[in-house]
Amino acid sequence: MDLLADVSNQQNSEPGSQISHLALDIGGSLIKLVYFSRNNDSRRDDDQQKSRNESLGVSQSDTSQPVLEGRLHFAKFETSKINDCLEFIRSKKLLLGGFHDHTAPSSDKIFIKATGGGAYKFADLFKEKLEISLDKEDEMDCLVTGANFLLKAVHQEAFTYLDGQKEFVQIDHNDLYPYLLVNIGSGVSMIKVDGDGKFERVSGTNLGGGTFWGLGRLLTKCKNFDELLELSHQGNNRVIDMLVGDIYGGTDYAKVGLSATTIASSFGKAISDNKELEEYKPEDISRSLLRMISNNIGQISYLNALRFGLKRIFFAGFFIRGHAYTMDTISVAVHFWSKGEAKAMFLRHEGFLGALGAFMSYEKQSLDGLMVHKIVQRFPISVSSAGDKIYCSLNSDSNQNDDSIECSVYGT
Numbered sequence: 001m002d003l004l005a006d007v008s009n010q011q012n013s014e015p016g017s018q019i020s021h022l023a024l025d026i027g028g029s030l031i032k033l034v035y036f037s038r039n040n041d042s043r044r045d046d047d048q049q050k051s052r053n054e055s056l057g058v059s060q061s062d063t064s065q066p067v068l069e070g071r072l073h074f075a076k077f078e079t080s081k082i083n084d085c086l087e088f089i090r091s092k093k094l095l096l097g098g099f100h101d102h103t104a105p106s107s108d109k110i111f112i113k114a115t116g117g118g119a120y121k122f123a124d125l126f127k128e129k130l131e132i133s134l135d136k137e138d139e140m141d142c143l144v145t146g147a148n149f150l151l152k153a154v155h156q157e158a159f160t161y162l163d164g165q166k167e168f169v170q171i172d173h174n175d176l177y178p179y180l181l182v183n184i185g186s187g188v189s190m191i192k193v194d195g196d197g198k199f200e201r202v203s204g205t206n207l208g209g210g211t212f213w214g215l216g217r218l219l220t221k222c223k224n225f226d227e228l229l230e231l232s233h234q235g236n237n238r239v240i241d242m243l244v245g246d247i248y249g250g251t252d253y254a255k256v257g258l259s260a261t262t263i264a265s266s267f268g269k270a271i272s273d274n275k276e277l278e279e280y281k282p283e284d285i286s287r288s289l290l291r292m293i294s295n296n297i298g299q300i301s302y303l304n305a306l307r308f309g310l311k312r313i314f315f316a317g318f319f320i321r322g323h324a325y326t327m328d329t330i331s332v333a334v335h336f337w338s339k340g341e342a343k344a345m346f347l348r349h350e351g352f353l354g355a356l357g358a359f360m361s362y363e364k365q366s367l368d369g370l371m372v373h374k375i376v377q378r379f380p381i382s383v384s385s386a387g388d389k390i391y392c393s394l395n396s397d398s399n400q401n402d403d404s405i406e407c408s409v410y411g412t
């Protein structure tokens with residue numbers, strides 16, 4: 001199979017770059033895109049690269065092959081606005097990132113890698129509107145591949161978040177497994193990861209990001225997810241939630257380890273008040289809802305970690321959106337239930353695991369004439385210590401649409 005970019009030498013809409021390896025993750029709420037754009041004339045010969053790497057302090061064993069330079073791009077769209085996504089693909093000429101499958105009956109067909117339920121649901125739409133076929137990759141496989149890639153290859157990808165403090169976690173590549181991956185999308189998947197391609201989906205819950213957004217929309221009339229999230233900043237959940245102290249007359253129930261401020265019953269105060277329904281403020285509702293969903297996921301995750309003796313839990317999925325209160329609630333839940341034994345960690349490219357996994361499944365094919373050996377960050381801090389095939393630097397916020405990171409691709 002060839003990448004289309006290998007055989008066509010066309011330019012995309014950004015001058016000076018060529019698109020390759022477009023991959024999609026089409027979920028219940030959001031469509032995520034990842035693609036690589038090669039800088040023109042970025043291909044370096046060994047001598048050029050050697051002297052450049054020496055100046056960067058990169059180990060020679062990692063850099064003895066030819067190199068391409070470019071950017072890994074990230075973008076997302078609401079699944080309900082799939083036509084905007086199709087238009088984005090068309091206008092940016094991203095189909096150059098597809099490939100021809102010469103083994104298929106009609107070898108002029110273009111394929112792009114896709115994962116998530118929408119790869120099945122929308123296959124006909126892609127064929128009809130863009131004349132391309134989706135080459136489907138398993139969703140859990142892609143999530144795990146994406147997580148392992150980010151954890152091993154991207155500098156400062158994982159971090160803890162507690163009491164407003166963000167701390168980056170140094171990942172020891174020789175001591176990464178096993179871990180629990182909790183992907184909070186519309187629904188939640190909990191996956192025990194034991195190695196590259198070695199995993200089991202051990203649990204899940206239907207109370208996920210879709211529940212927060214769906215219930216939030218019904219209860220607050222917010223027009224979009226960001227508005228609902230923003231609203232939660234200003235809210236006070238204690239107006240809506242029934243606390244242990246509300247039941248125990250302001251005191252802790254210390255005998256069983258419950259402080260007066262622990263939520264005894266999410267939304268429980270709404271039944272015991274004499275307030276009119278209109279008196280409940282949307283910001284307080286949003287905050288209670290966010291707390292309820294995050295707390296529940298944190299608790300179920302911990303119970304699954306306990307089930308398998310896992311100490312590390314990585315939380316991903318676009319529900320999190322790098323949101324302080326969400327991460328704090330999840331961290332507190334894990335800390336509380338594990339009595340400090342287990343640790344909640346978050347990923348900076350939280351929503352792109354599946355799309356990155358689908359992107360990585362192109363690896364067996366060539367990238368602009370090179371058989372991909374590995375991709376590294378262009379201005380690496382510690383390239384030689386990593387043991388995987390693809391490495392990248394992170395220099396931006398993955399929540400912005402059309403965000404990108406700089407990479408070098410090593411070929412054989």
Ligand SMILES: Nc1ncnc2c1ncn2[C@@H]1O[C@H](COP(=O)(O)OP(=O)(O)OP(=O)(O)O)[C@@H](O)[C@H]1O
Nearest residue numbers: 027028029030185186187209210213225317318319
């Ligand atoms: N702009 C947005 N619009 C809608 N939901 C958003 C947005 N940003 C974040 N979210 C949250 O992210 C969730 C979707 O996350 P994600 O993209 O990881 O999952 P998905 O792939 O759509 O879902 P699934 O894997 O269950 O099919 C939504 O349910 C919502 O809670």
Ligand SMILES: CC(C)(CO)[C@@H](O)C(=O)NCCC(=O)O
Nearest residue numbers: 117186187188189203204205206
């Ligand atoms: C159905 C999927 C896997 C689709 O991404 C996801 O939404 C999910 O894990 N939902 C939770 C299903 C459950 O285990 O109850």
